[in-house]
Amino acid sequence: MGPKSRRIKKLPISSFTPDTNVHSSAAQSLPSSDSKSISRHGRVRSANRPVVSRKITQSTITHFHTLLKKQSSLKQSLASTIENQRNDERVQAIQTELDSVEREMTALGGLNAYQIASTLGQSKERGGDSSKVLVRWLDELGIKQEMVAQSSKLRMLEIGALMPDNYASCSKWIDNHPIDLHSQHPDILEQDFLQRPLPAREQDAFDVVSCSLVLNFVSSPADRGKMLSLIHKQLKDLPNSFLFLVLPLPCLANSRYLSLSTFQDLMRIIGFTLEREQWKPGGKVGYWLWRKSAGELEGRDRWVRKTVVKDGPKMNNFAVVLP
Numbered sequence: 001m002g003p004k005s006r007r008i009k010k011l012p013i014s015s016f017t018p019d020t021n022v023h024s025s026a027a028q029s030l031p032s033s034d035s036k037s038i039s040r041h042g043r044v045r046s047a048n049r050p051v052v053s054r055k056i057t058q059s060t061i062t063h064f065h066t067l068l069k070k071q072s073s074l075k076q077s078l079a080s081t082i083e084n085q086r087n088d089e090r091v092q093a094i095q096t097e098l099d100s101v102e103r104e105m106t107a108l109g110g111l112n113a114y115q116i117a118s119t120l121g122q123s124k125e126r127g128g129d130s131s132k133v134l135v136r137w138l139d140e141l142g143i144k145q146e147m148v149a150q151s152s153k154l155r156m157l158e159i160g161a162l163m164p165d166n167y168a169s170c171s172k173w174i175d176n177h178p179i180d181l182h183s184q185h186p187d188i189l190e191q192d193f194l195q196r197p198l199p200a201r202e203q204d205a206f207d208v209v210s211c212s213l214v215l216n217f218v219s220s221p222a223d224r225g226k227m228l229s230l231i232h233k234q235l236k237d238l239p240n241s242f243l244f245l246v247l248p249l250p251c252l253a254n255s256r257y258l259s260l261s262t263f264q265d266l267m268r269i270i271g272f273t274l275e276r277e278q279w280k281p282g283g284k285v286g287y288w289l290w291r292k293s294a295g296e297l298e299g300r301d302r303w304v305r306k307t308v309v310k311d312g313p314k315m316n317n318f319a320v321v322l323p
């Protein structure tokens, strides 16, 4: 007899601690789309900032992530039930559940409320945005100095940009192209990165791609793998091409399917070598800078499905699989 299969308990992936008691109050406290709260430069003006507690902001983000994951898995079940069984009752049941999840997302304020909650997470009161870490690393690597000396600019793609001006203070040497699924500003291109056309010419490719707290937003392991592989294709084939990745630390430090070291193996196969990292044990967020390298075929098979690397009662199910 084979080993007894055990149900793996799902915990939400978020940079924040889940708090199920305040979900409904989050929906009431967050405003819907309010262009007046965004300044000419795209910053959320403090005077107009919604007054929400840290707890409510965190709760909204966590709850939204959970709903996104439910939505993604219900959509998958719906598609496979329709394709394989054509069982009308089952299809109806999944559709009803999906409608209910989507109603809950709308009640929470949808992507807009999630973005406002995340913007508050970026604010100075909460420790600032991640761009400072990337700028410091590019400075330490001598890339800033090189650009300034050559009067040249790094071509950067910022995936999941809540504000258009995170790199405004570096405009002399960084030419940033911010995109987001739901743009909060005319200077942010509204685009799904997974649908972005690949660069037709080398000069359309990027020197740096920033992917800060976005990979954990992508709800399926296969789409996460696709995102990392597409980032590799959007980068120039030059030694100084980088991916700046920011993730809630538990995604790698407390997952059943990944660890900090196995993630490094996966990235090597996709074609990334670790250049810099910043995180502390028990911390909420980790920062990694990956240099583009040649991808590897050997060992790829291990990453086409999820494999448990460790298990425990309070672990999460964050995973990445390759397309």
Ligand SMILES: C[S@@+](CC[C@H](N)C(=O)[O-])C[C@H]1O[C@@H](n2cnc3c(N)ncnc32)[C@H](O)[C@@H]1O
Residues within 6 Å of the ligand: 111, 115, 118, 122, 129, 130, 159, 160, 161, 162, 179, 180, 181, 182, 191, 192, 193, 194, 211, 212, 213, 214, 217, 218, 246
């Ligand atoms: C938590 S926010 C992160 C914002 C910011 N980068 C930061 O570090 O605080 C995640 C953002 O990623 C965006 N996003 C998620 N998937 C995306 C995709 N496939 N293409 C473009 N943007 C995406 C979401 O719309 C959301 O605004």
